Amino acid sequence: MLTGSIVALVTPMDKTGEIDFHALKALVEFHIKSGTSAIVAVGTTGESATLNVDDHVKVVMKTVEFADGRIDVIAGNGANSTAEAIIFSKLFANSGIVAGLNVTPYYNKPTQEGLYQHFKKIAESSDLAQILYNVPGRTAVDMLPETVARLAKIKNIIGIKEATGDLNRLHEIKALVADDFLLFSGDDETGCDFMLQGGDGVISVTTNIAPVQMSKMCEFALAGKTEQAQEIHxxxxxxHQNLFVESNPIPVKWACVELGLIPSADCRLPLTILAQAQHSIVRDALTKAKLLS
Structure with a gap:
C-alpha cells in the first residue's frame, strides 16, 4: 500500500530547457537512500504543464528505469483534455508504474458532473490504478467530497491527493468512502495533522529537499506519535511556508541547487528561475529548518 512520504519530484533541466537525465538518476538514488516511500514523476512539481507529451513520457519511463523496482513510481497523467489524459493512461499501463496521478482539469472549469465523467472515462480506458488530485489553487476548479465519493466506487480509482489545505475535507471524504480508499495530503503545511487525523501520507514538495526528515515525520504521524511527528514538522x-514564495516548482528547484542536489534551477518557460529578491527568503528558510548551515 502507498503510504508515508511521497516526493513530488522536480524535473531537472539544463539552461536550454532540456531534461537532465543524469541529474534525474541521481535524484532517484537520493530518495531511495533517504527512505522516501514513492516518487511522483511529472506532477505539478515536475512541470507537467510545460513538458510536451514525448518529454513527459520519457521522464516517467526513465524514472521507472532508474528506480529499478526499488521504489514505487506514480506518474502524473492528468490533463485538461479527457482525450489527452486517456492517452497518458494507456501509455503508462503495464509500464512499471504503480498508479497515475490525475489532476482536475485546469482552465476550462468543468462542473461536478463533468469532473465525474472525465475521471470515469480515464479510469475505464486502462487497468492502471488512478489517484485523483484536487488542487483548486492551481486549477480554478474544486472537486467536492460528494464527487470524490462517486468516483471512489470505480474499482481502479484508489485514492485522492487533496491539496486544499482544509483538514475538514479529510473528514468529509473519509466519511463517504471505503476504508481502503487512500487519502494523501497535497499540502506540506498541514500534512502532519492530515496524517494524525487519519490520512495515509503526503505527496510532498518539501520531501525534495528534506527526505529523511519527512520520512521520519510520516512514520511517527502514521503511528500516532503526535509529539515526535510535530517536532519534525x-x-x-x-x-513548508517559503517554498511557495513564487510558483511551484521555482523555489524548490532553487533550493535543490543550493543544497547541491541538482546542477541547475532552470525551468521551462513560462516558468523562470527564482528572482534574486527571494533568494534570502528561501535560504533563510533552509537554515532555520537545519537543512543548510
Missing part, C-alpha cells in the same frame, strides 16, 4: 515549517 515544526522544524520544517519554514520551508
Amino acid at each position: 515544526q522544524q520544517l515549517m519554514p520551508v
Whole structure:
C-alpha cells in the first residue's frame, strides 16, 4: 500500500530547457537512500504543464528505469483534455508504474458532473490504478467530497491527493468512502495533522529537499506519535511556508541547487528561475529548518 512520504519530484533541466537525465538518476538514488516511500514523476512539481507529451513520457519511463523496482513510481497523467489524459493512461499501463496521478482539469472549469465523467472515462480506458488530485489553487476548479465519493466506487480509482489545505475535507471524504480508499495530503503545511487525523501520507514538495526528515515525520504521524511527528514538522515549517514564495516548482528547484542536489534551477518557460529578491527568503528558510548551515 502507498503510504508515508511521497516526493513530488522536480524535473531537472539544463539552461536550454532540456531534461537532465543524469541529474534525474541521481535524484532517484537520493530518495531511495533517504527512505522516501514513492516518487511522483511529472506532477505539478515536475512541470507537467510545460513538458510536451514525448518529454513527459520519457521522464516517467526513465524514472521507472532508474528506480529499478526499488521504489514505487506514480506518474502524473492528468490533463485538461479527457482525450489527452486517456492517452497518458494507456501509455503508462503495464509500464512499471504503480498508479497515475490525475489532476482536475485546469482552465476550462468543468462542473461536478463533468469532473465525474472525465475521471470515469480515464479510469475505464486502462487497468492502471488512478489517484485523483484536487488542487483548486492551481486549477480554478474544486472537486467536492460528494464527487470524490462517486468516483471512489470505480474499482481502479484508489485514492485522492487533496491539496486544499482544509483538514475538514479529510473528514468529509473519509466519511463517504471505503476504508481502503487512500487519502494523501497535497499540502506540506498541514500534512502532519492530515496524517494524525487519519490520512495515509503526503505527496510532498518539501520531501525534495528534506527526505529523511519527512520520512521520519510520516512514520511517527502514521503511528500516532503526535509529539515526535510535530517536532519534525515544526522544524520544517519554514520551508513548508517559503517554498511557495513564487510558483511551484521555482523555489524548490532553487533550493535543490543550493543544497547541491541538482546542477541547475532552470525551468521551462513560462516558468523562470527564482528572482534574486527571494533568494534570502528561501535560504533563510533552509537554515532555520537545519537543512543548510
